[in-house]
Amino acid sequence: xxxxxxxxxxxxxxxxxxxxxxxxxxxxxQGVIFADQEDFYHLARTVLVKDEKHFDxxxxxxxxxxSGLDSMEGLIEALIPDEWLRxxxxxxxxxxxxxxxxxxGGLDELIxxxxxxxxxxxKDMLEAANGSELGVHLRLDTGVFILQExxxxxxxxxxxx
Numbered sequence: 159x160x161x162x163x164x165x166x167x168x169x170x171x172x173x174x175x176x177x178x179x180x181x182x183x184x185x186x187x188q189g190v191i192f193a194d195q196e197d198f199y200h201l202a203r204t205v206l207v208k209d210e211k212h213f214d215x216x217x218x219x220x221x222x223x224x225s226g227l228d229s230m231e232g233l234i235e236a237l238i239p240d241e242w243l244r245x246x247x248x249x250x251x252x253x254x255x256x257x258x259x260x261x262x263g264g265l266d267e268l269i270x271x272x273x274x275x276x277x278x279x280x281k282d283m284l285e286a287a288n289g290s291e292l293g294v295h296l297r298l299d300t301g302v303f304i305l306q307e308x309x310x311x312x313x314x315x316x317x318x319x
Contacts, residue, residue: 172212
């Protein structure tokens, strides 16, 4: 956890050690802070920066790191290593599902198809929301639909929550 944050600090020239990184993780685990970026900033600076001459580098690194967390995707990428997430996903599949996935081009191809469909569906929903001929309801005949205000799995119509 927070491995990317650690490497971001190193890349900006902040001399942090693994021991300090582990201390930060232990403090978070103990509940010293909870879900507040400003509290995280102060805790991380206190634990990781041992000399005030590195405060500016730390500030730049935190700004760069946090700018990638504006979306849920950025947050997930920062907290969960991609290779671990993929391996855990594959462990959950049956042998039959693994064979189907391989026949469809593998996990990377499936992820790309999912992203493409998601973008198409977002576009369709934006058109519907702007009063186009699609109207308030949108009929889906395939796939999984994911959007903050609209959720439907499989076939069926979508209605606004």
